[in-house]
Amino acid sequence: MSIQVRNIHKAFGSFIALDDVSLDFPTGELVALLGPSGCGKTTLLRVIAGLESADRGSVLLEGEDASATHVRERQVGFVFQHYALFRHMTVFDNVAFGLRMKPRAQRPSEAQIRGKVHDLLKLVQLDWLADRFPSQLSGGQRQRIALARALAVEPRVLLLDEPFGALDAKVRKELRRWLRNLHDELHITSIFVTHDQEEALEVADRVVLMDHGKVEQIGTPEEVYRHPATPFVYGFLGAVNFFHGRVEGEALRVGDDRLPHSGGGIDHGTEVVAFARPHELEIVTDPTEVDGVAARISRILAFGVTARVELEGANGAAGQHFEVELTRDRVAKLGLMEGQGVRLVPSRLRVFERGALGRRAEVA
Amino acid sequence: MSATAAIWSGPAGREGADRFERRAATREAPWVKWTLLGVSLSFFAVFLLLPLVAVFAEALRKGWATYWLALVEPDALSAVKLTLLAAVIAVPLNLSFGVAAAWAIAKFEFRGKQLLTTFIDLPFSVSPVVAGLIYVLVFGAQGWLGPWLSDHDVKIIFAVPGIVLATVFVTFPFVARELIPLMQAQGKEEEEAAVVLGANGWQTFWHVTLPNIKWGLLYGVILCNARAMGEFGAVSVVSGHIRGLTNTMPLHVEILYNEYQFAAAFAVASLLALLALVTLAVKTWVEHQASRANHELPPESPHPVSTS
Numbered sequence: 175m176s177i178q179v180r181n182i183h184k185a186f187g188s189f190i191a192l193d194d195v196s197l198d199f200p201t202g203e204l205v206a207l208l209g210p211s212g213c214g215k216t217t218l219l220r221v222i223a224g225l226e227s228a229d230r231g232s233v234l235l236e237g238e239d240a241s242a243t244h245v246r247e248r249q250v251g252f253v254f255q256h257y258a259l260f261r262h263m264t265v266f267d268n269v270a271f272g273l274r275m276k277p278r279a280q281r282p283s284e285a286q287i288r289g290k291v292h293d294l295l296k297l298v299q300l301d302w303l304a305d306r307f308p309s310q311l312s313g314g315q316r317q318r319i320a321l322a323r324a325l326a327v328e329p330r331v332l333l334l335d336e337p338f339g340a341l342d343a344k345v346r347k348e349l350r351r352w353l354r355n356l357h358d359e360l361h362i363t364s365i366f367v368t369h370d371q372e373e374a375l376e377v378a379d380r381v382v383l384m385d386h387g388k389v390e391q392i393g394t395p396e397e398v399y400r401h402p403a404t405p406f407v408y409g410f411l412g413a414v415n416f417f418h419g420r421v422e423g424e425a426l427r428v429g430d431d432r433l434p435h436s437g438g439g440i441d442h443g444t445e446v447v448a449f450a451r452p453h454e455l456e457i458v459t460d461p462t463e464v465d466g467v468a469a470r471i472s473r474i475l476a477f478g479v480t481a482r483v484e485l486e487g488a489n490g491a492a493g494q495h496f497e498v499e500l501t502r503d504r505v506a507k508l509g510l511m512e513g514q515g516v517r518l519v520p521s522r523l524r525v526f527e528r529g530a531l532g533r534r535a536e537v538a
Numbered sequence: 539m540s541a542t543a544a545i546w547s548g549p550a551g552r553e554g555a556d557r558f559e560r561r562a563a564t565r566e567a568p569w570v571k572w573t574l575l576g577v578s579l580s581f582f583a584v585f586l587l588l589p590l591v592a593v594f595a596e597a598l599r600k601g602w603a604t605y606w607l608a609l610v611e612p613d614a615l616s617a618v619k620l621t622l623l624a625a626v627i628a629v630p631l632n633l634s635f636g637v638a639a640a641w642a643i644a645k646f647e648f649r650g651k652q653l654l655t656t657f658i659d660l661p662f663s664v665s666p667v668v669a670g671l672i673y674v675l676v677f678g679a680q681g682w683l684g685p686w687l688s689d690h691d692v693k694i695i696f697a698v699p700g701i702v703l704a705t706v707f708v709t710f711p712f713v714a715r716e717l718i719p720l721m722q723a724q725g726k727e728e729e730e731a732a733v734v735l736g737a738n739g740w741q742t743f744w745h746v747t748l749p750n751i752k753w754g755l756l757y758g759v760i761l762c763n764a765r766a767m768g769e770f771g772a773v774s775v776v777s778g779h780i781r782g783l784t785n786t787m788p789l790h791v792e793i794l795y796n797e798y799q800f801a802a803a804f805a806v807a808s809l810l811a812l813l814a815l816v817t818l819a820v821k822t823w824v825e826h827q828a829s830r831a832n833h834e835l836p837p838e839s840p841h842p843v844s845t846s
Contacts, residue, residue, distance in 0.1 A: 258727035262749040272735035
């Protein structure tokens, strides 16, 4: 089932949680709502479920306005951040709950319920836990039971609120892969909320980035990572280095330093912020080099496949912190040492006009 | 009220105290411990244990036969009946009110919530005598509704309805007070989960909310019942002390005592004391059950936290 959100506005007192948000969630996709805490992503999820009502705007389920439909008739599956399993019921009774609460006319027989619950428990690979209570399960198991419980009523949409938020790193990684596989099996339109960019990029078909109650960018993980539309997205997805400067013809003036930049649509003299990922910065040791931002190496971390070099800006970018990622061979070849003065030259630079007004972007 | 805190501290609390004492860094000097223990135990013996023993000793001073006669005397029996009647009406009334109020306060946001919370405490803060007088002022012969009531031949003051009303008033807060903090701590997530799964309001209450609050609810009912049966002040004002008609057990005890029938007075009083002991026993059992239920909660999230 497709979900459309039209001009949703929601405020809690003076705090605006959702500011005129419009989104389309196509049928069968797994979409991530990604953003920092307080960006409105959970509120949006709850508005779609009907647990929260919007001040303005509408939610369309399969093209029909669901604003007046009660939560229990929306046929959504909701998985809560802290699972919200019924603690006085066994795992079996938890999963069977939705079926048993159906009006008598629609309610399956007890035997059918038993069969269905066992199928679902098999699907989440926990059928051996049917007689346990939620308190006797691990966090990851509880999460999967919560999912089985939500799926029992055959929802048209599956909504997950920070599904892996309360789990430790290893379980989280396993469950991520598991959720992706499950989705590929069931193909039910799903939306999950997360503040973890790695999680969103790894699991989702499509990522919606949100900040301050607004949608910043929508796209496939590849698109949003490779072509961030706004400075916020750039900063939020992965590590980033930024330079404050001014456009001067074919270059960017950062203090006394100069970064080559192939003009583009930004006017001469405009104040800008330029972004580069750690692997998009080149370290130049040649003291005669004039291009690039001067910096001093403060630390070289070479324990992984790639080495990470941390630098403090000198001259124009004084007091600023930079991070460069390069191969260990390259570190050895350049003969980098801590305390050494170098220049940073970006191989790829993304420039945004300063201030919220112009968010036009140019790739150099 | 501190009762809730007591309920939910169970075994975890004891372990904490244990560790606190075993560690040299946090241990107090032995004399502090023994002085505190001595003071509280002797206080307990003199002010609590001694009177309790005295009640039973006085009641049985003239032998079991007198004791038994004092209890089966018609006036005493009718006092017991009236007390039970008042409790049987007041407790279910306050049970349903308490659950409704606690539900409203814990799970909904509305205007005047703070006011309602404050008003629930009113019977605790007002003197029972004043509570009784309020009813006399409203329903009494010279009260606001007095003439209308006497025209329609309805008798409230100096009759059974007045006693029931006064009892309901003084036992009003017990259940609600017990449930509000408990329900607030449990949050709304489980109820939300139930509704999303298609449960209607009644199903959600019956299958999800009630099982989660049952021990707190039982605790509130026990306290409510104890107070309903033991209430003296408010009931005394509205009762009129008509023997065999409007005397509850506590009032009956007073009358017997004033008439120097000490053995009979203490015999009836011993019933009330017995009630108190039974209440304590049941209360301890409920606390034990509740702490066990509490112990089974997940260690990493004892209470589901609701998020925005």
